[in-house]
Each structure stands twice: as C-alpha cells, then as structure tokens.
Amino acid sequence: MLTAEEIGEIEHEAKNYPVRSAVTIDALQIVQRHRGWVSDEAIQDLANHLGVSKADLDSVASFYNLIYRHRVGRHVIHLCDSVSCWVMGYRQVREELEKQLGIDFGGTTADSRFTFLPVVCLGCCDHAPAMLIDGDLHTDLSPGSIANTLERYL
C-alpha cells in the first residue's frame, strides 16, 4: 500500500502535468525516496494508483538508471566511469573502492552499508575523477583519498 504521505506527494506533482500518467517518473522517485528502492509490490500499488498497467510501469521503471528495482545499501556510491574520469585515473579509484568495499559494480556490502554503481559523466570533468555518495559530489579523487571519504558514511 502507498502511504498517505506518498500519495500526497504524488498528487502534488501530478498537478504539474495535463495528463495523469505523466507523473509516473516523479511517482517512482517519490516511492524510492521513502523506501530506498522500488519493490514489485510498490510497482503494483503505484500501477493501481496511477491507472496504468503493471507491465508498462515496470518497463518504465527499469529503463531509468536511477530507479532501483533491487534493495540497495544505506549509502549509494555512484562512481563516474565516463571518458574524462577514465583519462584522469578512474580505474585506480575504482580498484581502490573495490578493495575497500569488497564488491564490484552492482554489489552491496554484506553489512548493507554501501551499494556501488557506475554513473554517466557527472558534469565536473575539470575535477575528475568524480563520484557521488548519496548525491553528494566528491571530486579530484585519488586512491589515497578514498578511505577518508568512506568514513564519513556510516
């Protein structure tokens, strides 16, 4: 079941569009903000609420990189793997992250502390390599700076 709060937020966003189903992507993001991810049950509940088919909604949800159809950790790391970061040492930073976390892209640590994902160019290529943790930008990364940065996310 969607919560009253979720429904309130979805209906608020729906006012921005002339067609109700247009709020779909906002609605997915609202549910994810509240629950951390979008489960099969949530897809079904949202489909009912929006009056769209479950299959359509699922195909929309899985199309977008930032909608999680699997449970994620408490903190999500998005490491930029696009070209400027690649030139500036992304591979060494990725190796260090893999070593510290013990997981590869797509993985979640056993204690559910971190999920580790790649992301397209974060638009700070003049301060590459770059990553986001829970949406906070970290730039000019080097393997040596990783441990300190991770410590801030418990």
Add this chain to the structure above:
Amino acid sequence: MLAIEKPLTGNMRGDGSPVDIDAYEAGGGYQALRKILHGMEPKQVTQEIKSANLRGRGGAGFSTGTKWSFVPLGPDVPNPTYLVCNADEMEPGTFKDRLLMERDPHQLIEGMIVACYAIEGDVAYIFLRNEYRLCAERISRALAEAYDRNYLGKNILGSGFNLEMRLHISAGRYMCGEESGLLNALEGKRANPRLKPPYPTTAGLFGKPTVVNNVETLCCVPHIINHGAEWFRALSHSDDGGTKLYGVSGKVKRPGLWELPMGTPVREILEDHAGGMRDGLKLRGLVPGGASTEFITDADLDLPMDFKGLAKAGSRMGTGTMIVLDDNTCPVGMTWNLMQFFARESCGWCTPCWSGLGWAERLLAAMEDGNGEQGDIEKLEQLAKWWSPGNTFCALAPGAAEPLQSALKHFRDDFERHIREGHCPHH
C-alpha cells in the same frame, strides 16, 4: 566592461554562490522581459534572435530563431504551446550547463520567459538531470522568487501574458537528452525517440507545439533582447553569433571552463586558457565537444571552435567542451571507454545500434586485453558505417560512430600494435 564581453558569466559571483533575484535585477536582469512585454510583438522577438545568428548550444547548432519561427502562432492554435529547457547534460565530457544553472538561475528563467513570449508558450518545463542537486535547489528557489515578483504566473507585469514554469527532475538516462526521447520522458514514458516528422515544433509534448532548447542557448536570449542582434553578432569571431562556454578536461595544466568569443581557435583555448599539456606529456588528439564528436589532432589546432570551423577537420564543435588525449593514455582504451558508454545507454530500439555497439565494445575490450584478432579493425570500421545517419532512429548511434571512425583513422598504428603485439603498450 567585463559583463558585456562575457554576458553569460560576467555577472556571476566569485565565491560560487548564486546570483539572487536582487543582484540579478541590479545587473540589468528582467529588463529584457519588460522590453518585450511593453513594446515587441512575438514575431519581432523571434526575428531578433534569428538576426543574432544564435545557434543551439546543445550540440547540433540549429538556428534558434528559425526553430522558434516553426511554431504556429495566433488564436487558432490548440493550447497549450510548450517550451522545454533541455538541462539533461549527460554528454560525457560536458560540464557547461551546470555552471549556468548553479550560478545564475534567473538568467535561464528570464531567457525561458522571453522564449515563451516569442512562441506564445503557455507552459515551460526545465528537464533537469537527477544528479544536479544543487541546480535543482537553486532553480526551485529562483522560480519561487520569479513567481513572487510576477515574472511568472498570471498577467505577468500587467501585460496579459500568462506563463507557468515547472522543474522536472529526471530519473537518469542519456536518451532523455535527445529531444523526442525527452518529450516521452516528460510524459512519464521510456525515453525512446519519436519518428520525425512531425517535428516537436508542431506536434511535441502531449501532441502540442513544443520548442526544446538547451540551457546555454536560452541563457543567451535576454542579452540579445537587451543589447540587440548586431551587438551579439559582434561578440563572435565567426558567423555564429555570441560567446561560447568552452571547456577542457584531461591531462592539461589547468582544466576548466571559460566564456570566450565564438570561433576562438582550439589552440588558444587549449594553450592560453587550459595552460597546455602537463609537463612531460604531449598531445595526441582531442574530441572537441563531448563524446559524440570526431577526434582531431595537432594539425587541426588552429581551426576556430565554431560550427563551421571544425567541419574542416571532419569534426564538430558539439557542446564545445573538449577532452584531451595525451601520449601516456591509450587511444584504444579511450575508444573502448566511449563505446562502453554508448552501448550501455542505447535505448534498444534499432538493431544496428544496440547490437552493433555491444559488439564494438566487446571487440575493443578484447583488443585492450591483448586478445584482438586480424580483421577486428575492419569489423569496427564496418560497424561504424552501420551507424551512419539514416540507418538508425536517432543520433545516438551516429554520434558513437564519430569518435570510433576518427580514432581508427588517426590512431591506426595503436590499434594495429595492440593486435600484433597481443597486449596494450600502455599497461
């Protein structure tokens, strides 16, 4: 005079904080809006933008005034007409629109209001990529300020002109930047592109006339209205009007972003502004404007960075933010990274794109790992040909062909050496 030579960035604050509405107004902000509301017809506004030779800064360089002139005007047009600001900025290597939105959100909002007036727009959306959180915060605040002072909303400044403006935050996919994919995303669907024609200017968002423009394009608009088309053309060193935000990333001394006259030579941007290559490194080549543009080399550095100039080297200005390849970095590896991006972001609609990109990515991965085979280079060339314009539904695949084809041409020895020696010489 600085503010005049650098209309887009001259008013920005040194400390990184945004120009708020009072500071924006003190710098001449919302004067362009007053000027059009009380003395220009929509068609005159479009004409001014057309004479200014403003070309779209999203990558394709289409004339902005011409695009606006395709929108049907008058009382018989089915309402509403839409403007969408393309703030998706996901082209790898591109970092210009973020600065404009973070540091001077009202400049974009005023540009959008003027654009809406010209196309008789009723509703405007800013389509923003999810990762740009600071932009979202600052745009939301600026929108509230603009509503507060009746620059948005009903009967704007008593003129009878109404406009609603909304911020939409994307859930992330490169295809959302392609204008018809963007319209589908705004309608709550997958961001697959649409068949054209009809073009969005006649049947776009929710089937209604729609203009899609890039952030930087729209930011130029208030300045053209304030100072005139002739002034805007004179800012430029070339036929394309205005200034341009040029960026450099890669192993140069001072990576960064600068507002310079349109048509500034590549060499000046690379050497005077970015400080040239880091000590001990040499330039091998660069992609001039994001991942979807052809590599150019040393021989092309005196070309002007504008839409026509780079065509002489078989390339394009794209977004104007260049990515530099140094002699210590492997061109095969860089090409592999680019193909990996395109393969992952392909929307899966057409076979040459989704299937071909995956194949190209695997061939290059094998080559980097020392498992390349005779004939792989020819296969890659063939794949790039499959992606030429007309063979696919949208410009993603042709965009992927650009760096691939040019890398195979300019760095052929490196590709051959990987295959011959069975390893990457840079590892």
